Amino acid sequence: MKPIFASLLLAFLALPQLALAQSALFQPIYEVLTHPRCLNCHTKTEFPRQGDERRRHDQLVMRGEDNHGVPTLHCSACHQDHNVADGAVPGAPHWGLAPLSMAWEELSPVELCQNLKNTSLNGNRSLDDLLHHMDEDALVLWGWEPGGDRTTPPLDHPEFISVLTAWVNAGGPCQ
Amino acid sequence: MYTLQVNGISHTVDVPGDKPLLWVLRENLKLTGSKYGCGQALCGACTVHLDGHPVRACVTPISAVGEQAVRTIEDIAYDAVGAKVQETWQNLNVPQCGYCQSGQIMAATALLTDNPTPTDRDIDEAMSGNICRCGTYPRIRRAIHKLANGGV
Numbered sequence: 001m002k003p004i005f006a007s008l009l010l011a012f013l014a015l016p017q018l019a020l021a022q023s024a025l026f027q028p029i030y031e032v033l034t035h036p037r038c039l040n041c042h043t044k045t046e047f048p049r050q051g052d053e054r055r056r057h058d059q060l061v062m063r064g065e066d067n068h069g070v071p072t073l074h075c076s077a078c079h080q081d082h083n084v085a086d087g088a089v090p091g092a093p094h095w096g097l098a099p100l101s102m103a104w105e106e107l108s109p110v111e112l113c114q115n116l117k118n119t120s121l122n123g124n125r126s127l128d129d130l131l132h133h134m135d136e137d138a139l140v141l142w143g144w145e146p147g148g149d150r151t152t153p154p155l156d157h158p159e160f161i162s163v164l165t166a167w168v169n170a171g172g173p174c175q
Numbered sequence: 176m177y178t179l180q181v182n183g184i185s186h187t188v189d190v191p192g193d194k195p196l197l198w199v200l201r202e203n204l205k206l207t208g209s210k211y212g213c214g215q216a217l218c219g220a221c222t223v224h225l226d227g228h229p230v231r232a233c234v235t236p237i238s239a240v241g242e243q244a245v246r247t248i249e250d251i252a253y254d255a256v257g258a259k260v261q262e263t264w265q266n267l268n269v270p271q272c273g274y275c276q277s278g279q280i281m282a283a284t285a286l287l288t289d290n291p292t293p294t295d296r297d298i299d300e301a302m303s304g305n306i307c308r309c310g311t312y313p314r315i316r317r318a319i320h321k322l323a324n325g326g327v
């Protein structure tokens with residue numbers, strides 16, 4: 001192959017990868033945020049999901065206007081502020097779906113990263129606010145103590161916070 | 176010790192905080208109209224109202240009830256909507272074995288109180304957590320529509 005062709009081909013092959021290039025600092029965060037314990041309620045659907053297979057929530061549970069179920073079937077009709085029934089029914093304070101603006105389903109790592117930082121989508125949270133939220137919010141922490149035989153995200157919580165801190169300290173790079 | 180308001184009456188019970196409301200109702204207060212089906216919020220047989228909202232009493236720890244008013248099937252005839260629901264249930268012969276029906280009536284009463292003219296979709300969303308192993312769903316739906324048309 002002529003050198004000019006080879007370099008053109010290389011450039012062509014590299015382009016899509018460049019477009020997808022993502023921050024190495026964000027990748028481990030992405031892997032945690034897209035774990036079913038997080039994603040099942042950060043859905044873009046009108047209903048929550050459940051299980052590692054991410055099936056639609058049983059009993060036709062719906063998101064409702066305030067992300068906490070329909071008036072006659074609130075999340076809190078079943079979900080308490082802690083896991084109950086020997087872990088069969090998961091629970092944590094303010095159990096409910098994340099607002100649709102915080103839906104993470106089917107986003108690429110770069111898109112998820114950008115949405116996560118976007119204060120018009122993320123509840124007006126700065127990077128420090130995000131760190132604080134993921135460090136201390138009881139519903140976030142539930143992801144690591146989900147009860148029953150539910151799986152937990154790929155990093156444990158202290159590891160997650162340390163990679164999150166590194167990302168925040170670097171200014172929250174997405175690419 | 177927990178003091179709770181059940182059907183307008185104050186009761187004090189000496190039970191551990193994680194004892195489910197259903198068992199306080201059934202064992203301590205002898206209100207056995209609310210049924211035990213699964214104990215895991217899967218079937219709805221234990222549905223009661225907390226401040227008018229249907230909840231699954233089998234997974235509600237007594238410590239979570241606090242000041243909220245508990246209403247059970249034993250008292251629902253004293254509610255204007257609840258009385259009509261029970262009457263329509265009787266007229267249409269909704270129950271078969273009856274086991275799920277106190278939960279169904281509590282769920283339907285909450286639905287019709289919140290929304291006097293529910294669509295099929297509203298009915299599905301409000302009632303799908305209440306399972307009937309006898310399959311009385313068509314009669315439940317008919318009864319709710321009848322109540323909606325008759326004006327609740």
Ligand code: FES
Nearest residue numbers: 212213214219233
């Ligand atoms: S007994 Fe409570 S939902 Fe089945």
Ligand code: FES
Nearest residue numbers: 272273307308309
């Ligand atoms: S009437 Fe038998 S379970 Fe519903």
